[in-house]
Amino acid sequence: MRFDILTIFPKIFDSYLDQSILKRAQSKNLIEIHIHDIRTYSKQSHKKVDDIPYGGGAGMVMTPEPLYNAIQFVKKLNKGRVIYFSPRGDVLTQQKAEKYTQELIENAQKKTSKKKSSHGFILLCGRYEGIDERVIDLVVDEELSIGKYVLTGGEIPAMTFVDCVSRLIPGVLGKEESHLNDSFSKALKRKKEYPQYTRPRIFKNKKVPDVLFSGNHKDIEQWRNQHLK
Ligand code: SAM
Numbered sequence: 001m002r003f004d005i006l007t008i009f010p011k012i013f014d015s016y017l018d019q020s021i022l023k024r025a026q027s028k029n030l031i032e033i034h035i036h037d038i039r040t041y042s043k044q045s046h047k048k049v050d051d052i053p054y055g056g057g058a059g060m061v062m063t064p065e066p067l068y069n070a071i072q073f074v075k076k077l078n079k080g081r082v083i084y085f086s087p088r089g090d091v092l093t094q095q096k097a098e099k100y101t102q103e104l105i106e107n108a109q110k111k112t113s114k115k116k117s118s119h120g121f122i123l124l125c126g127r128y129e130g131i132d133e134r135v136i137d138l139v140v141d142e143e144l145s146i147g148k149y150v151l152t153g154g155e156i157p158a159m160t161f162v163d164c165v166s167r168l169i170p171g172v173l174g175k176e177e178s179h180l181n182d183s184f185s186k187a188l189k190r191k192k193e194y195p196q197y198t199r200p201r202i203f204k205n206k207k208v209p210d211v212l213f214s215g216n217h218k219d220i221e222q223w224r225n226q227h228l229k
Pocket of ligand 1: 084153
Protein backbone atom coordinates (compact mmCIF):
# COMPACT_ATOMS: atom_id res chain seq x y z
CA MET A 1 0.00 0.00 0.00
CA ARG A 2 1.88 2.98 -1.29
CA PHE A 3 1.71 6.66 -0.35
CA ASP A 4 3.74 9.24 -2.29
CA ILE A 5 3.93 12.63 -0.57
CA LEU A 6 4.97 15.75 -2.50
CA THR A 7 6.22 18.62 -0.39
CA ILE A 8 8.77 21.42 -0.25
CA PHE A 9 9.61 20.42 3.35
CA PRO A 10 10.53 16.73 3.15
CA LYS A 11 12.29 16.69 6.53
CA ILE A 12 9.01 17.43 8.35
CA PHE A 13 8.06 13.79 7.83
CA ASP A 14 11.23 12.30 9.34
CA SER A 15 10.01 12.08 12.91
CA TYR A 16 6.30 11.33 12.79
CA LEU A 17 6.19 8.64 10.13
CA ASP A 18 9.21 6.86 11.56
CA GLN A 19 7.78 6.08 15.00
CA SER A 20 5.52 3.56 16.64
CA ILE A 21 2.70 1.96 14.63
CA LEU A 22 3.55 3.57 11.27
CA LYS A 23 7.19 2.56 11.60
CA ARG A 24 6.16 -1.03 12.38
CA ALA A 25 3.71 -1.03 9.44
CA GLN A 26 6.53 0.02 7.11
CA SER A 27 8.98 -2.56 8.42
CA LYS A 28 6.29 -5.24 7.99
CA ASN A 29 5.84 -3.99 4.38
CA LEU A 30 2.17 -3.28 4.99
CA ILE A 31 2.67 0.31 3.84
CA GLU A 32 5.31 2.19 1.84
CA ILE A 33 5.76 5.93 2.27
CA HIS A 34 7.82 7.88 -0.29
CA ILE A 35 8.59 11.56 0.19
CA HIS A 36 9.39 13.74 -2.85
CA ASP A 37 10.86 17.23 -2.73
CA ILE A 38 8.92 19.43 -5.18
CA ARG A 39 11.95 21.75 -5.47
CA THR A 40 13.81 19.00 -7.35
CA TYR A 41 11.40 19.65 -10.24
CA SER A 42 11.97 23.40 -10.38
CA LYS A 43 13.98 24.74 -13.32
CA GLN A 44 14.19 28.22 -11.79
CA SER A 45 17.30 29.57 -10.13
CA HIS A 46 17.53 28.67 -6.43
CA LYS A 47 14.90 25.99 -7.05
CA LYS A 48 12.16 28.59 -6.67
CA VAL A 49 8.64 27.15 -6.56
CA ASP A 50 6.47 30.23 -5.87
CA ASP A 51 5.54 33.53 -7.47
CA ILE A 52 3.30 36.55 -6.92
CA PRO A 53 -0.44 36.06 -7.57
CA TYR A 54 -1.91 37.39 -10.81
CA GLY A 55 -4.45 40.07 -9.94
CA GLY A 56 -2.45 41.16 -6.92
CA GLY A 57 -2.92 40.41 -3.27
CA ALA A 58 -0.85 39.26 -0.34
CA GLY A 59 1.35 36.17 -0.28
CA MET A 60 2.77 33.89 -2.94
CA VAL A 61 1.32 31.06 -5.01
CA MET A 62 3.06 27.78 -5.87
CA THR A 63 3.92 27.78 -9.58
CA PRO A 64 2.42 25.06 -11.78
CA GLU A 65 5.46 23.62 -13.54
CA PRO A 66 7.36 21.96 -10.66
CA LEU A 67 4.11 20.58 -9.22
CA TYR A 68 2.95 19.24 -12.56
CA ASN A 69 6.32 17.67 -13.35
CA ALA A 70 6.63 16.14 -9.88
CA ILE A 71 3.18 14.57 -10.18
CA GLN A 72 3.90 13.27 -13.70
CA PHE A 73 7.08 11.62 -12.41
CA VAL A 74 5.39 10.04 -9.39
CA LYS A 75 2.48 8.81 -11.50
CA LYS A 76 4.90 6.41 -13.22
CA LEU A 77 5.43 4.71 -9.85
CA ASN A 78 1.99 5.09 -8.36
CA LYS A 79 -1.16 4.92 -10.49
CA GLY A 80 -3.37 5.94 -7.59
CA ARG A 81 -5.49 8.99 -6.99
CA VAL A 82 -3.91 12.45 -6.64
CA ILE A 83 -5.17 14.24 -3.55
CA TYR A 84 -4.42 17.92 -2.93
CA PHE A 85 -4.83 19.01 0.69
CA SER A 86 -6.77 22.25 0.84
CA PRO A 87 -9.16 24.01 3.23
CA ARG A 88 -11.55 24.15 0.24
CA GLY A 89 -11.84 20.37 -0.01
CA ASP A 90 -14.38 17.96 1.48
CA VAL A 91 -13.56 17.33 5.12
CA LEU A 92 -11.87 14.01 5.95
CA THR A 93 -14.04 11.79 8.17
CA GLN A 94 -13.66 8.28 9.57
CA GLN A 95 -16.14 7.01 6.97
CA LYS A 96 -14.06 8.54 4.19
CA ALA A 97 -10.89 7.02 5.69
CA GLU A 98 -12.60 3.60 5.64
CA LYS A 99 -13.46 4.12 1.97
CA TYR A 100 -9.85 5.08 1.10
CA THR A 101 -8.48 2.05 2.94
CA GLN A 102 -10.93 -0.21 1.12
CA GLU A 103 -9.76 1.31 -2.16
CA LEU A 104 -6.13 0.57 -1.24
CA ILE A 105 -6.97 -3.04 -0.37
CA GLU A 106 -8.91 -3.57 -3.60
CA ASN A 107 -6.16 -2.00 -5.71
CA ALA A 108 -3.48 -4.09 -3.99
CA GLN A 109 -5.47 -7.22 -4.85
CA LYS A 110 -5.71 -6.16 -8.50
CA LYS A 111 -1.96 -5.54 -8.75
CA THR A 112 -0.07 -8.36 -10.43
CA SER A 113 3.41 -9.22 -9.16
CA LYS A 114 4.95 -8.31 -12.55
CA LYS A 115 3.82 -4.67 -12.40
CA LYS A 116 6.38 -2.28 -10.99
CA SER A 117 3.87 0.45 -10.15
CA SER A 118 1.32 0.48 -7.32
CA HIS A 119 -2.13 1.98 -6.89
CA GLY A 120 -1.91 3.95 -3.69
CA PHE A 121 -2.35 7.67 -3.13
CA ILE A 122 -0.33 10.64 -4.33
CA LEU A 123 -0.58 13.36 -1.69
CA LEU A 124 0.16 16.95 -2.60
CA CYS A 125 1.05 19.41 0.17
CA GLY A 126 0.49 23.08 -0.58
CA ARG A 127 2.26 26.04 1.01
CA TYR A 128 1.98 29.83 0.82
CA GLU A 129 -1.47 30.92 -0.48
CA GLY A 130 -1.88 27.56 -2.17
CA ILE A 131 -1.17 26.21 -5.65
CA ASP A 132 -1.90 27.47 -9.18
CA GLU A 133 -5.48 26.39 -9.99
CA ARG A 134 -4.39 24.84 -13.31
CA VAL A 135 -2.57 22.06 -11.46
CA ILE A 136 -5.88 21.19 -9.80
CA ASP A 137 -7.65 21.26 -13.17
CA LEU A 138 -5.01 19.14 -14.91
CA VAL A 139 -3.81 16.51 -12.45
CA VAL A 140 -5.60 16.62 -9.10
CA ASP A 141 -8.39 14.07 -8.64
CA GLU A 142 -9.66 15.29 -5.30
CA GLU A 143 -9.27 18.18 -2.85
CA LEU A 144 -9.37 17.14 0.79
CA SER A 145 -9.51 19.24 3.95
CA ILE A 146 -8.75 18.04 7.48
CA GLY A 147 -11.00 20.64 9.09
CA LYS A 148 -12.48 24.08 8.84
CA TYR A 149 -9.38 26.05 9.78
CA VAL A 150 -6.24 27.10 7.91
CA LEU A 151 -2.78 25.62 8.50
CA THR A 152 0.51 26.89 7.10
CA GLY A 153 0.97 23.82 4.90
CA GLY A 154 -0.41 20.50 3.71
CA GLU A 155 2.18 18.39 5.55
CA ILE A 156 0.12 17.84 8.72
CA PRO A 157 -2.95 16.98 6.60
CA ALA A 158 -0.82 14.47 4.63
CA MET A 159 0.41 12.85 7.85
CA THR A 160 -3.16 12.80 9.18
CA PHE A 161 -4.32 11.06 6.02
CA VAL A 162 -1.52 8.45 6.04
CA ASP A 163 -2.07 7.78 9.75
CA CYS A 164 -5.85 7.39 9.78
CA VAL A 165 -5.98 5.40 6.53
CA SER A 166 -3.04 3.12 7.46
CA ARG A 167 -4.35 2.13 10.88
CA LEU A 168 -7.42 0.64 9.18
CA ILE A 169 -5.31 -1.69 7.01
CA PRO A 170 -5.50 -5.24 8.38
CA GLY A 171 -2.34 -6.07 10.36
CA VAL A 172 -1.24 -2.49 10.98
CA LEU A 173 -2.64 -2.32 14.50
CA GLY A 174 -1.30 -5.00 16.83
CA LYS A 175 -3.51 -7.61 18.52
CA GLU A 176 -3.92 -5.42 21.59
CA GLU A 177 -5.17 -2.47 19.49
CA SER A 178 -8.31 -2.32 17.36
CA HIS A 179 -10.09 0.28 15.34
CA LEU A 180 -13.38 -1.62 15.30
CA ASN A 181 -14.73 0.04 18.46
CA ASP A 182 -13.24 3.47 17.94
CA SER A 183 -15.23 6.69 17.83
CA PHE A 184 -17.20 7.01 14.57
CA SER A 185 -16.89 3.28 13.82
CA LYS A 186 -19.84 1.28 12.52
CA ALA A 187 -19.89 -0.71 15.76
CA LEU A 188 -20.38 2.49 17.76
CA LYS A 189 -23.14 3.61 15.38
CA ARG A 190 -20.81 6.35 14.08
CA LYS A 191 -20.99 8.02 17.52
CA LYS A 192 -18.22 9.17 19.85
CA GLU A 193 -16.72 6.57 22.15
CA TYR A 194 -17.92 5.84 25.72
CA PRO A 195 -15.60 6.89 28.62
CA GLN A 196 -12.60 4.62 29.24
CA TYR A 197 -11.03 3.88 32.65
CA THR A 198 -8.02 1.99 33.95
CA ARG A 199 -6.24 1.55 37.32
CA PRO A 200 -6.47 2.89 39.96
CA ARG A 201 -10.14 2.34 40.88
CA ILE A 202 -10.25 5.68 42.76
CA PHE A 203 -8.21 8.68 41.59
CA LYS A 204 -8.44 12.05 43.38
CA ASN A 205 -11.76 10.90 44.91
CA LYS A 206 -13.17 10.07 41.50
CA LYS A 207 -14.47 6.51 41.25
CA VAL A 208 -14.67 4.24 38.22
CA PRO A 209 -18.39 3.34 37.62
CA ASP A 210 -19.31 0.14 39.53
CA VAL A 211 -20.87 -1.53 36.50
CA LEU A 212 -17.40 -1.93 34.95
CA PHE A 213 -16.47 -4.29 37.82
CA SER A 214 -19.71 -6.26 37.65
CA GLY A 215 -18.36 -8.90 35.28
CA ASN A 216 -21.77 -8.73 33.58
CA HIS A 217 -20.97 -8.19 29.90
CA LYS A 218 -24.56 -7.35 28.99
CA ASP A 219 -24.73 -4.62 31.65
CA ILE A 220 -21.31 -3.26 30.63
CA GLU A 221 -22.33 -3.15 26.96
CA GLN A 222 -25.60 -1.42 27.90
CA TRP A 223 -23.71 1.16 30.02
CA ARG A 224 -21.27 1.78 27.18
CA ASN A 225 -24.09 2.18 24.66
CA GLN A 226 -25.80 4.66 26.96
CA HIS A 227 -22.61 6.69 27.19
CA LEU A 228 -21.91 7.04 23.47
CA LYS A 229 -22.12 10.65 22.38
N1 SAM B 1 -5.11 30.59 0.80
C1 SAM B 1 -5.59 29.29 1.18
C2 SAM B 1 -7.07 29.39 1.53
O1 SAM B 1 -7.48 30.43 2.01
O2 SAM B 1 -7.80 28.39 1.36
C3 SAM B 1 -4.85 28.73 2.36
C4 SAM B 1 -3.49 28.29 2.03
S1 SAM B 1 -2.68 27.53 3.39
C5 SAM B 1 -1.93 28.87 4.19
C6 SAM B 1 -1.34 26.69 2.66
C7 SAM B 1 -1.57 25.22 2.39
O3 SAM B 1 -1.85 24.55 3.60
C8 SAM B 1 -2.71 24.86 1.48
O4 SAM B 1 -2.34 24.95 0.14
C9 SAM B 1 -3.02 23.44 1.88
O5 SAM B 1 -2.21 22.50 1.20
C10 SAM B 1 -2.65 23.42 3.36
N2 SAM B 1 -3.81 23.50 4.27
C11 SAM B 1 -4.07 24.52 5.12
N3 SAM B 1 -5.17 24.28 5.83
C12 SAM B 1 -5.63 23.08 5.45
C13 SAM B 1 -6.75 22.28 5.83
N4 SAM B 1 -7.62 22.68 6.73
N5 SAM B 1 -6.89 21.08 5.24
C14 SAM B 1 -6.03 20.66 4.30
N6 SAM B 1 -4.96 21.37 3.89
C15 SAM B 1 -4.75 22.56 4.45
